[in-house]
Amino acid sequence: MSKGNKKSYLLFVLPFLMAIANSSVSHAETIKVCYDQWAPMTIFPSDKLPERGVVIDMLEHVYASHGYSLDYYEVPLARGLSMVSEGLCDMLPEYVPSKRVEETFEYATEATFAYTTAFVVRRDDPWRYAGMPSLKGKRIATGPGWDYSSMSVDYQTYLDDSNNAAFVEIIAGNDDVVERVMHMIKENRVDLYADNELVLQYVLNRANLNDDLIIVRPGLENKLIELPIFSKKIPILKRKELIRIWNEGRKQMKGKQENIFLKKYNVQLQE
Amino acid sequence: MFSSFIRPTNLSKKVMGVIFSIYLGVTCLITSAQFYTEYLITQDSILSELKQLEATVIGPVSSNLWQYNLNQLEVLSAGLLEMPIIEGVHIVDANGKSIISKKSYAPASIPLSIFDVKTDLNWVLNSKEIYLGSVTLYSSSEVVLDRVLFGFSLIAIAAVIKLFILFCLFIWAFDRYLAIPLKELMSQVDEVQAGKEMNKRIHLSTVENNELTQLQSHMNSMLSAMEKDREQLLEDEQTKRNWLEDAVAKRTEALQILNEKLEKLAKNDSLTGILNRGSFFDSAQHLLTLSERQKSSASLVLMDLDHFKMVNDTYGHFIGDKVLIHFTQTIRSFLRESDIFGRLGGEEFAIFLSGAGINEASKLADKLRKAISDSTLEIDGKTVTYTVSIGVESSSPNDHSIDDLFKRADIKLYGAKDKGRDRVER
Numbered sequence: 155m156s157k158g159n160k161k162s163y164l165l166f167v168l169p170f171l172m173a174i175a176n177s178s179v180s181h182a183e184t185i186k187v188c189y190d191q192w193a194p195m196t197i198f199p200s201d202k203l204p205e206r207g208v209v210i211d212m213l214e215h216v217y218a219s220h221g222y223s224l225d226y227y228e229v230p231l232a233r234g235l236s237m238v239s240e241g242l243c244d245m246l247p248e249y250v251p252s253k254r255v256e257e258t259f260e261y262a263t264e265a266t267f268a269y270t271t272a273f274v275v276r277r278d279d280p281w282r283y284a285g286m287p288s289l290k291g292k293r294i295a296t297g298p299g300w301d302y303s304s305m306s307v308d309y310q311t312y313l314d315d316s317n318n319a320a321f322v323e324i325i326a327g328n329d330d331v332v333e334r335v336m337h338m339i340k341e342n343r344v345d346l347y348a349d350n351e352l353v354l355q356y357v358l359n360r361a362n363l364n365d366d367l368i369i370v371r372p373g374l375e376n377k378l379i380e381l382p383i384f385s386k387k388i389p390i391l392k393r394k395e396l397i398r399i400w401n402e403g404r405k406q407m408k409g410k411q412e413n414i415f416l417k418k419y420n421v422q423l424q425e
Numbered sequence: 426m427f428s429s430f431i432r433p434t435n436l437s438k439k440v441m442g443v444i445f446s447i448y449l450g451v452t453c454l455i456t457s458a459q460f461y462t463e464y465l466i467t468q469d470s471i472l473s474e475l476k477q478l479e480a481t482v483i484g485p486v487s488s489n490l491w492q493y494n495l496n497q498l499e500v501l502s503a504g505l506l507e508m509p510i511i512e513g514v515h516i517v518d519a520n521g522k523s524i525i526s527k528k529s530y531a532p533a534s535i536p537l538s539i540f541d542v543k544t545d546l547n548w549v550l551n552s553k554e555i556y557l558g559s560v561t562l563y564s565s566s567e568v569v570l571d572r573v574l575f576g577f578s579l580i581a582i583a584a585v586i587k588l589f590i591l592f593c594l595f596i597w598a599f600d601r602y603l604a605i606p607l608k609e610l611m612s613q614v615d616e617v618q619a620g621k622e623m624n625k626r627i628h629l630s631t632v633e634n635n636e637l638t639q640l641q642s643h644m645n646s647m648l649s650a651m652e653k654d655r656e657q658l659l660e661d662e663q664t665k666r667n668w669l670e671d672a673v674a675k676r677t678e679a680l681q682i683l684n685e686k687l688e689k690l691a692k693n694d695s696l697t698g699i700l701n702r703g704s705f706f707d708s709a710q711h712l713l714t715l716s717e718r719q720k721s722s723a724s725l726v727l728m729d730l731d732h733f734k735m736v737n738d739t740y741g742h743f744i745g746d747k748v749l750i751h752f753t754q755t756i757r758s759f760l761r762e763s764d765i766f767g768r769l770g771g772e773e774f775a776i777f778l779s780g781a782g783i784n785e786a787s788k789l790a791d792k793l794r795k796a797i798s799d800s801t802l803e804i805d806g807k808t809v810t811y812t813v814s815i816g817v818e819s820s821s822p823n824d825h826s827i828d829d830l831f832k833r834a835d836i837k838l839y840g841a842k843d844k845g846r847d848r849v850e851r
Binding site: 327328330337338343 | 491492493494496497548550551
């Protein structure tokens with residue numbers, strides 16, 4: 155799934171945006187971070203769950219060590235991109251690489267994550283992905299507008315093909331889509347769903363469905379790679395500095411530190 | 426005034442009250458039926474709208490139920506509840522578990538009645554229908570009443586206006602065609618009853634040929650018959666009265682005659698027809714008193730037939746009676762109208778002479794004696810002669826009682842008897 159093109163239905167805080175609309179781009183010690191909700195990578199905190207997700211924790215870790223503080227703006231992805239483009243936010247932590255948007259953003263070179271894609275099926279379902287023919291007769295769940303083309307062009311083509319409409323269930327909603335999909339799989343309403351493995355782990359744990367469902371591999375052929383983007387409204391030197399800090403910091407946390415962050419959310423990367 | 430309206434004593438008010446009550450009752454009944462019909466029609470309409478609405482939302486509801494999109498179901502249900510005709514939404518899953526149960530009314534203000542439409546939710550998968558549950562939409566009497574309130578108001582206002590107008594028209598018509606003519610009729614009946622003119626008749630001002638004019642005609646016929654009967658009765662009464670007056674007059678006359686006869690019988694001697702002893706003394710006393718008051722003289726002539734017992738013994742009492750009658754008639758022929766002549770008993774007679782002194786009385790007595798002694802009486806071939814002895818006495822100023830005068834005249838009469846009879850002693 156491509157998060158870069160994912161439509162978000164979350165409400166954004168318009169009054170708050172109005173307040174910051176006229177503010178100048180900050181180049182000082184505070185970094186304004188726009189992000190959308192994509193648990194467990196980025197999470198809007200609540201009174202019950204104050205955590206902001208693995209990726210935000212990583213950002214904090216990277217930039218705090220260089221004396222930066224971070225201001226967060228929880229917005230839908232499209233609004234976040236717009237705000238970064240206009241300079242209202244300095245950066246957005248994850249976005250799929252695309253040449254079309256490079257005029258207004260600048261990508262870091264070090265990916266946030268290269269996510270492995272997996273499928274979730276009923277625990278008693280022996281089905282495993284073995285290329286497109288293995289999808290025959292299976293009902294697939296997906297979100298409206300969700301794009302898997304960077305991971306598998308054929309898979310996305312299959313979903314988009316109107317001849318397969320009877321086997322493709324498009325689930326609309328907010329941040330509850332994945333969890334509902336899992337309940338649908340459990341109830342035989344659909345058969346399988348493909349997503350970032352961390353997402354699948356996180357939601358399965360949250361919905362307490364590990365006894366009924368199972369994450370299976372192989373997933374889709376390619377990994378989902380996402381990079382932080384930085385606003386080109388930031389003066390180039392400063393922007394380069396921020397990108398450098400990220401690139402270096404992300405490299406340094408690979409391995410043990412990275413696992414610590416993942417473990418905090420009860421997920422882990424599977425190779 | 427209200428109590429007089431509730432329990433009127435007036436017939437017309439009572440009739441109006443009864444008719445008004447009946448009309449009011451019928452109007453209320455019809456209006457209630459209209460209300461009820463309007464209510465049922467509106468309820469059917471709302472049920473139909475609920476079904477249409479349910480048909481509209483059943484797709485999204487099924488889809489969201491299929492995809493476990495409870496947030497969307499909540500939003501959808503909230504949107505449905507915002508609709509004026511929906512009072513409640515209830516969605517249950519295939520196991521009968523309640524997914525959504527929303528009501529727009531507070532538990533403390535439950536509507537009078539709740540009605541609903543329920544539809545099963547299915548999902549087609551691989552040409553096979555999978556039962557997902559059901560959705561029930563509720564509406565209530567309050568929704569119906571809200572919708573029909575305007576219609577109800579129009580019906581109620583129309584009913585009140587119709588009631589008012591018709592009642593006014595009824596009062597006018599009742600007054601115009603019945604109450605006023607009846608009042609006029611009663612007034613004229615009172616006039617006819619109070620009046621003494623028998624030829625007076627009822628003439629109503631209304632000219633319609635209806636029951637009242639027929640009643641007028643019948644009453645006038647009755648009055649004519651009564652007048653005729655009354656005239657006949659008066660005539661009969663007058664005839665009876667005249668007959669009665671005649672009868673009374675005749676009876677009175679007969680009584681007067683009888684009274685006179687009785688009086689005469691009481692005063693006069695039955696044989697001779699002159700005054701009897703009592704009447705003679707009464708009259709003589711009266712005249713004596715009058716003479717005393719007038720200081721004029723009066724005389725009493727006392728007569729007794731001589732040997733009258735021998736006449737009776739010789740000729741019988743019949744002849745004796747004839748002798749007495751003859752004597753009376755002979756004496757009467759010598760007397761004035763003012764003289765009183767009476768039989769004192771048997772063959773004894775007396776004459777009271779007002780304004781006559783002893784000389785005049787003596788001369789008259791002698792004439793009487795001579796006339797008797799000269800007379801000859803022929804009865805049944807028998808010749809009877811007889812004489813009379815007479816005592817004459819005149820009154821003195823000291824004579825207040827006729828008895829005193831009588832005693833002195835009696836003494837003179839016995840003197841005449843003693844001196845040989847057929848003579849006058851004074």
